[in-house]
Amino acid sequence: GAVVSQHPSRVICKSGTSVKIECRSLDFQATTMFWYRQFPKQSLMLMATSNEGSKATYEQGVEKDKFLINHASLTLSTLTVTSAHPEDSSFYICSAPPPGTGGTDTQYFGPGTRLTVL
Amino acid sequence: QKEVEQNSGPLSVPEGAIASLNCTYSDRGSQSFFWYRQYSGKSPELIMFIYSNGDKEDGRFTAQLNKASQYVSLLIRDSQPSDSATYLCAVFTGNQFYFGTGTSLTVIP
Numbered sequence: 297g298a299v300v301s302q303h304p305s306r307v308i309c310k311s312g313t314s315v316k317i318e319c320r321s322l323d324f325q326a327t328t329m330f331w332y333r334q335f336p337k338q339s340l341m342l343m344a345t346s347n348e349g350s351k352a353t354y355e356q357g358v359e360k361d362k363f364l365i366n367h368a369s370l371t372l373s374t375l376t377v378t379s380a381h382p383e384d385s386s387f388y389i390c391s392a393p394p395p396g397t398g399g400t401d402t403q404y405f406g407p408g409t410r411l412t413v414l
Numbered sequence: 415q416k417e418v419e420q421n422s423g424p425l426s427v428p429e430g431a432i433a434s435l436n437c438t439y440s441d442r443g444s445q446s447f448f449w450y451r452q453y454s455g456k457s458p459e460l461i462m463f464i465y466s467n468g469d470k471e472d473g474r475f476t477a478q479l480n481k482a483s484q485y486v487s488l489l490i491r492d493s494q495p496s497d498s499a500t501y502l503c504a505v506f507t508g509n510q511f512y513f514g515t516g517t518s519l520t521v522i523p
Contacts, residue, residue: 330511337422337515338515339418339502339513339514339515339516340458340502340504340513341513342510342511345510387455389457389458402448402460402463403460403511405457405458405459406457407456407457408455408456408457410455
């Protein structure tokens with residue numbers, strides 16, 4: 297079945313630095329990928345929709361200049377957390393819909409990236 | 415009002431029993447409904463999805479959907495300790511997915 301990978305799985309960084317997280321669809325092409333954030337004991341919250349070849353669509357309250365998204369190819373989307381602060385520490389998960397479903401079907405989730413900002 | 419609401423639990427059931435997980439949603443136009451299982455520190459994994467009113471069975475799992483009541487549930491028969499996890503209900507409204515906060519399930523051996 298379709299697989300989505302993320303790298304790195306865990307990252308610890310100092311406050312003020314930038315961190316890049318990669319999301320790859322391994323055996324299918326994804327024109328759309330989604331980035332979620334999950335704080336402990338809370339729901340997955342959609343941050344943005346990454347569109348190959350065009351600008352990402354950000355959810356209300358998500359700073360597009362802080363969370364830079366680049367969907368460089370049909371198999372890769374990156375999320376860069378710029379000038380990270382401790383409150384950005386969270387579990388970041390990407391997902392992609394299976395090909396041919398138009399987004400109406402389920403999502404394949406990446407394994408997630410645990411970001412800790414000191 | 416949240417888009418998707420779940421009882422956070424924790425829900426504890428003995429091994430072999432039926433676990434019943436419930437979810438309500440606010441958007442009447444929601445199109446499809448999903449149950450994910452999430453182990454601590456891991457990303458969600460799909461258990462099953464349902465589109466139409468009624469029941470859908472897959473192995474030990476049964477999803478039930480009642481669109482009139484805006485209610486979806488998941489039944490786990492013959493619960494196993496390995497079923498202990500957080501179960502997320504997700505709803506696709508046609509624009510995006512909304513997730514509940516999850517119900518923590520513990521199956522006691």
